[in-house]
Amino acid sequence: MASYKDPGFQERTAIARQAREKALKLLAAKPVLDEAEIAARAAAQQAREEAAARKSAERKAAIAQAKADKIAAREAAEAAAAEAAAAPLKAQLSAAEQKALRDARYAARKARKK
Template sequence: MAGFKLPTFNDRAAASRAAKQRAVEKQRTKTAPDPEAAAARAAALAAKEAAAAERRAAHKAAIEAEKAAKAEQRAKAQAEADEAAERAAAARRAAPVPHIPTAAELKAARDARYAARKARQRK
């Protein structure tokens, strides 16, 4: 059994040239693409792109409709909130202002209680 023989530079260069030559020959032997098949592929691709564009347009329209519905709902909620605030403000305006007694009125009430207490004790 023979041992491993390390390839020389010339051996490696020859192997590289042979590989390049095989690749060139492989490219030369390829047949030209069939124009009908290429046209069919192009038509299929165009149809696929048109369908994708249609789906994108439908999706975009659905998103816009959803945005419009949400905006309408927000506007309705805002109108209801404004109406409720207006009703509350009207109720506050219509409510009577509570009477805050003055210092003289407080003194008079205190004096009346004092007098009543003294009258009860005299009986």
């Protein structure tokens, strides 16, 4: 049985040259794309990118809307609780005091939004 023999420098360079020639032949045999095909591929890529951007924007808008709805629901619940707690007091407050309470609630809402 023959034993394994390490290839020498000459053999390695010959193998590399053959591999390089084979790669060049394959590259030369590859058909050249015409301008119409290149334009069609570019248009298809552009359409894919636009669809992805549109989908991403819709997703972001849906998330933002869900957050806004959640905040609005929380504020409505807080306002209802405050109204229920303030209802007995409103009957006793003057118009100026009621206005001051409204202004304070408005300022608190503005502060939360910032």
